[in-house]
Amino acid sequence: MNVTTSAAKQLINDEQLLRYSRQIFLPEIDVAGQQRLLDAKVLVLGLGGLGSPISMYLATSGVGQLVVVDPDQVELSNLQRQIVHTSATIGMEKVVSAKKMLNALNPDVEIVAHNRILSEEELVGAAREVDVVVDGTDNFAARFAINRACHAAGTPLVSGAVVRMEGQVSVYRFDQSGGPCYNCLYQEAVAAPDGQPQQSSWQNCSETGVLGSVAGIIGCIQATEVVKLLLGIGETLQGRLLLLDARTMEWNTVRLKNDPQCTVCGTE
Numbered sequence: 001m002n003v004t005t006s007a008a009k010q011l012i013n014d015e016q017l018l019r020y021s022r023q024i025f026l027p028e029i030d031v032a033g034q035q036r037l038l039d040a041k042v043l044v045l046g047l048g049g050l051g052s053p054i055s056m057y058l059a060t061s062g063v064g065q066l067v068v069v070d071p072d073q074v075e076l077s078n079l080q081r082q083i084v085h086t087s088a089t090i091g092m093e094k095v096v097s098a099k100k101m102l103n104a105l106n107p108d109v110e111i112v113a114h115n116r117i118l119s120e121e122e123l124v125g126a127a128r129e130v131d132v133v134v135d136g137t138d139n140f141a142a143r144f145a146i147n148r149a150c151h152a153a154g155t156p157l158v159s160g161a162v163v164r165m166e167g168q169v170s171v172y173r174f175d176q177s178g179g180p181c182y183n184c185l186y187q188e189a190v191a192a193p194d195g196q197p198q199q200s201s202w203q204n205c206s207e208t209g210v211l212g213s214v215a216g217i218i219g220c221i222q223a224t225e226v227v228k229l230l231l232g233i234g235e236t237l238q239g240r241l242l243l244l245d246a247r248t249m250e251w252n253t254v255r256l257k258n259d260p261q262c263t264v265c266g267t268e
Helices: 014-019 030-038 051-061 076-080 094-105 120-128 140-153 212-231
Strands: 041-045 065-069 110-114 132-135 157-163 166-172 240-245 250-255
Touching: 014 030, 030 212, 041 051, 051 065, 051 094, 051 212, 065 094, 094 110, 120 140, 132 140, 132 212, 140 157, 140 166, 157 212, 166 212, 212 240
Parallel strands: 041 065, 041 132, 065 110, 132 157
Antiparallel strands: 157 166, 166 240, 240 250
């Protein structure tokens, strides 16, 4: 994908060469690739169990600007898995707590924080301003809204979910024609008797529990997919759903297909 070089950004200096040296050694990245990361912008939605490792690894990778969004405050029960926060930041807005940690990890990175739920119109606008959107939210309503916004903006989406000891990750390339979207996987349109969308057995972790390290595994995969998209390297999870069952430590991959009757991307 195209990540344009900002005139305001300086070329990589000696300190950055040292900081990112282990990445720069990779032939797929080199100095030019690192500069592309420094010039990139990523929208991170949610700063919980997934958003924590996502934001931390993107910051340490040298992504130039992270736009982080979360309406909540840090609670004691968060700390078992939400590693971007600490005991000292309990009661603090999550975006403020995360900004402190991310700036400490890497002062090169600009953190733009929004301590509220964005409207769908705002989501579309925010998605248009970045190179990749990464979804670290924990509920279907947010994931459906993010999917619609990224489709409207034409911005790639890296989506993940985790509950109990299970996780899943996929990539939706709205910057390219074709390919399924999140709504093709979990249809939102069919309403249940109470008027709410029909949803799968994937529930909020506050209802079912979650092993913190599993959230870390899935979040790290999401961060890796974001970097691959920004640099145009490797093969992403577009059109594939990667599934983890940590009880048996088994991975499975499911091929995803377009739903021609999808209410977001369908052709019928």
